[in-house]
Amino acid sequence: MNMKMKNYSDKNLISFKEAPLKFDNGYAPLVEAMRRYKENPCTGFHIPGHNRGQGVYDDFASLIGIDALNIDTTDEFDNLGTLFPSTGVIDEAQRLAAEAFGSKRTFFLTGGSTIANLALAFALTKPNDKIAIGRNCHRSVLSGMIISGANPNWIMPKKLDDWAIYGSLDAISLRKCLEGDPDISLVWVTNPTYEGVVSDIEAISHVCHEFNVPLIVDEAHGCLWNFSDILPKSALKCGADAVVHSLHKTGGSMTQSSMLHISKNSKFDIHKVEHALKLLHTTSPSLLLLTSLDAARAYLSSSKGAQAINNAIDNALYFRGEAAKIDGVRVLNSKSNVRFDITKIFLKVDGLSGKRLESILELDFQIEIESASDEGILILSNIGNTKEEFDVLLAALRKITASNYPDLAYLEGIKFMPLTAPKVVMSPREAYFSKKERIKKEDAIGRVCAEVIALCPPGISVLLPGELIGEEHLPYLSDFSEIDVLL
Numbered sequence: 001m002n003m004k005m006k007n008y009s010d011k012n013l014i015s016f017k018e019a020p021l022k023f024d025n026g027y028a029p030l031v032e033a034m035r036r037y038k039e040n041p042c043t044g045f046h047i048p049g050h051n052r053g054q055g056v057y058d059d060f061a062s063l064i065g066i067d068a069l070n071i072d073t074t075d076e077f078d079n080l081g082t083l084f085p086s087t088g089v090i091d092e093a094q095r096l097a098a099e100a101f102g103s104k105r106t107f108f109l110t111g112g113s114t115i116a117n118l119a120l121a122f123a124l125t126k127p128n129d130k131i132a133i134g135r136n137c138h139r140s141v142l143s144g145m146i147i148s149g150a151n152p153n154w155i156m157p158k159k160l161d162d163w164a165i166y167g168s169l170d171a172i173s174l175r176k177c178l179e180g181d182p183d184i185s186l187v188w189v190t191n192p193t194y195e196g197v198v199s200d201i202e203a204i205s206h207v208c209h210e211f212n213v214p215l216i217v218d219e220a221h222g223c224l225w226n227f228s229d230i231l232p233k234s235a236l237k238c239g240a241d242a243v244v245h246s247l248h249k250t251g252g253s254m255t256q257s258s259m260l261h262i263s264k265n266s267k268f269d270i271h272k273v274e275h276a277l278k279l280l281h282t283t284s285p286s287l288l289l290l291t292s293l294d295a296a297r298a299y300l301s302s303s304k305g306a307q308a309i310n311n312a313i314d315n316a317l318y319f320r321g322e323a324a325k326i327d328g329v330r331v332l333n334s335k336s337n338v339r340f341d342i343t344k345i346f347l348k349v350d351g352l353s354g355k356r357l358e359s360i361l362e363l364d365f366q367i368e369i370e371s372a373s374d375e376g377i378l379i380l381s382n383i384g385n386t387k388e389e390f391d392v393l394l395a396a397l398r399k400i401t402a403s404n405y406p407d408l409a410y411l412e413g414i415k416f417m418p419l420t421a422p423k424v425v426m427s428p429r430e431a432y433f434s435k436k437e438r439i440k441k442e443d444a445i446g447r448v449c450a451e452v453i454a455l456c457p458p459g460i461s462v463l464l465p466g467e468l469i470g471e472e473h474l475p476y477l478s479d480f481s482e483i484d485v486l487l
């Protein structure tokens with residue numbers, strides 16, 4: 001399968017070592033290689049079987065376009081390099097990403113940040129290790145604990161009760177946690193929160209260094225930070241050992257594509273992490289997704305990308321200012337004494353639950369927002385949004401607040417996140433693999449949960465295997481009629 005590698009790479013591929021780091025003109029080697037791949041087709045007898053779109057359902061081909069099918073391929077073929085181990089042009093693209101993000105090593109991933117969290121847990125923790133984790137972590141961190149058998153020592157972030165969301169995680173709570181248990185071997189925090197609340201990672205990192213414990217920051221929602229001085233500082237610049245970025249969420253790459261960075265001064269063994277990724281990651285990574293990561297990196301590093309980020313910030317500021325003038329609209333902002341990423345806008349409208357507001361926007365105004373909770377809605381000011389789109393949203397909010405939309409009881413009944421400290425009875429792994437039964441949720445009070453209950457978005461846990469189910473959890477389980485509990 002690599003028979004033509006020499007010729008092809010010699011003639012057609014730009015070598016990373018020779019190529020200048022011309023970020024400003026958007027140098028993207030994988031994009032360039034894929035263009036050449038498209039324009040110089042081989043006669044292919046390999047996967048994917050549709051063979052550049054020749055074997056697909058017509059309507060699907062016309063829906064996504066033959067160009068997309070033409071470049072739908074995986075690594076190893078046509079001299080595009082391999083992901084694990086990273087070779088060829090894929091390696092070049094990853095190196096450029098490491099350069100752009102300021103890491104020692106950056107891995108491209110096609111299984112989202114989920115695969116990054118799983119691999120970090122698999123590589124760096126082992127049975128009965130104690131890991132200090134912010135309770136607002138994504139469920140993939142917890143899945144990692146189930147795989148490895150490590151035990152979370154939960155750190156409760158602050159609560160923003162008026163908004164029914166988690167706030168920041170502070171260094172003082174972390175210090176108490178580390179002082180309370182000298183066996184803790186790793187700290188794992190999520191920053192920013194899904195709603196954009198930012199923790200002081202420099203202070204957290206300082207505490208970690210003091211206790212000589214490495215730090216992972218799940219910065220899934222903060223991949224733009226590295227490219228703007230106005231946005232918060234990336235954990236890669238604050239002393240974290242590993243940082244996870246969902247480029248596909250806000251960075252402009254395609255859905256499911258993410259990056260995992262190992263920072264320059266990281267204490268982690270990169271080979272262990274790579275090995276875990278190799279075991280967990282698909283063996284057929286989509287070149288389309290990998291190329292989109294290279295393209296996103298090139299774009300964000302370019303002056304055009306910088307302008308797009310500035311626009312996203314300006315639009316967010318504009319929207320925040322205008323929304324604050326609408327009677328009945330309240331926006332989570334710095335007056336609420338919280339530091340946040342201003343491109344993530346959490347707001348509520350008096351008299352309407354977030355869920356009801358979401359459905360009004362969707363049904364009556366054809367506006368789709370990022371998510372809704374019982375209290376409010378989350379709006380993202382993205383690099384792909386225009387000011388005009390924010391005007392459409394503002395006009396809708398003005399109409400809604402001037403009308404008499406009633407909230408609906410069935411939507412009010414939905415609750416989002418309990419924000420309570422869990423009552424842990426046994427480790428997630430032990431509970432997950434114990435004998436269980438499925439029972440009605442009303443009968444589950446007082447029983448020990450045997451499954452991960454973490455609705456997406458934001459994928460934060462309501463209940464985890466090994467935690468005691470209480471009456472307080474029921475309002476948050478409206479999507480469940482039955483639950484797995486331990487026998």
Ligand SMILES: Cc1ncc(COP(=O)(O)O)c(C=O)c1O
Pocket residue numbers: 111112113114115117137138140190194218220221246256258457458459
């Ligand atoms: C904080 C956080 N980490 C990780 C993930 C998983 O990311 P992905 O959807 O890219 O797998 C999410 C997803 O929402 C998340 O919010």
